[in-house]
Amino acid sequence: MTETPPAPLSATPRSTITRKKDRGRTERAALYSLLDEGLVCHLGLLLDGSPVVLPTGYGREGDTLYLHGSTGSPSMRAGDGSTDVCVTVTLLDAIVYARSVNDHSMNYRSAVIHGRPRPVLDPDRKLHGLRVVTDHLAPGSWEHARPVSAKEFAAVTVLELALAEASVKVRDGGPSDTEADVRDGGAWAGVLPLRTSFGPPEPAADLRPGIPVPEHVAGRG
Template sequence: MTPLSPTPRSTLTRKKDRGRTERAELHAVLNEGLVCHLGLVLDGSPVVLPTGYGRDGDTLYLHGSTGSPSMRAAATGLDVCVTVTLLDAVVYARSVNDHSMNYRSAVVHGRARLLSGDEKLRGLHALTDHLAPGSWEHAREVNAKEMAAVTVLALDLAEASVKVRDVGALDQPADVAADAAWAGVLPIRTSFGAPETDAECSVPVPAHVAERRVGPSTKPGR
């Protein structure tokens, strides 16, 4: 696994000690998140939109409607920025100024490439496996009309950064000595609930859906 190679855009300028250099840590953040935010300049104005994504190796796949202005613009070779943030805890400090959050975040810069044919199908497969693993083999295949209505972009992960905060309160020594307010960490836990079958569906809940309740997303912080 090769380390991240910072560029001027992906080099951290603040809290450099929170930066992570291993590409495996970039993959871990992307694997655990479910939604990314795609940022670009559209008609002279900045736009940041929540977007579905998936990863295969060092390629990030983005998914949207062919009618989406942001997807159409990104497909023309504009510079884009994609972010994924996992919030793990709220950090309470003795001073309001020193309150913080524990998090893991990834920022990817680059120019997306519009996919077609087998590459597009591979991207859709990666997107499906990321959001709803097991569904590609279980559900009906994408038909030609559906393929034509969706845009899939590929973004190389060559230019990326990872930042992590995973410690408790960092108070001023005088506030610690005064010990006048509570300090600590309030973890945030995200988990899947029980599957709710559609009213008109008679198919039993498949294992790839039921098993997500005990998967990685039930651990503290995600």
């Protein structure tokens, strides 16, 4: 059985990288892995004519990004159909030290997604969207924790955004000094990697005695 590889990211005017084009990635797999590794997106929307950028939880399944929040929260007004939004996920990988101040940089991976999110209204699909978001934030918790009640379900909004118009940008590797700086520069050059890791789980102060840390928490990372 052969699987059809997903279509590459195709650039629209809005998703065309105009600076440092060599950092662009067109493989859809690069978009997927970056979104799956990130924990929070930055959702940009227009509120009363001004851009607002809010950190927001999300989850991805296939070519759909799910966002969720409280019904009535500013970020969920992104789903009223009146405006496009921009969702950006950035992962920082290293500080890049160059021989020259000017060539200092960061290694990073970022995805910028444009589109018009729609609220997921069908109850089964909405519940599924909530699950995707939960599985992203806390894999294993959907099975382990108390399910969402009808009242809680009504108080949450789930938006879906198609991964149709997106760009991915990656900077990696060492510093990119000029040849003259490499030859003549006396400064140290290289990268200082940035690492994100999980510390030891900290049980809630009021946790009932005898409940061990489950594997989906203890084994994370």
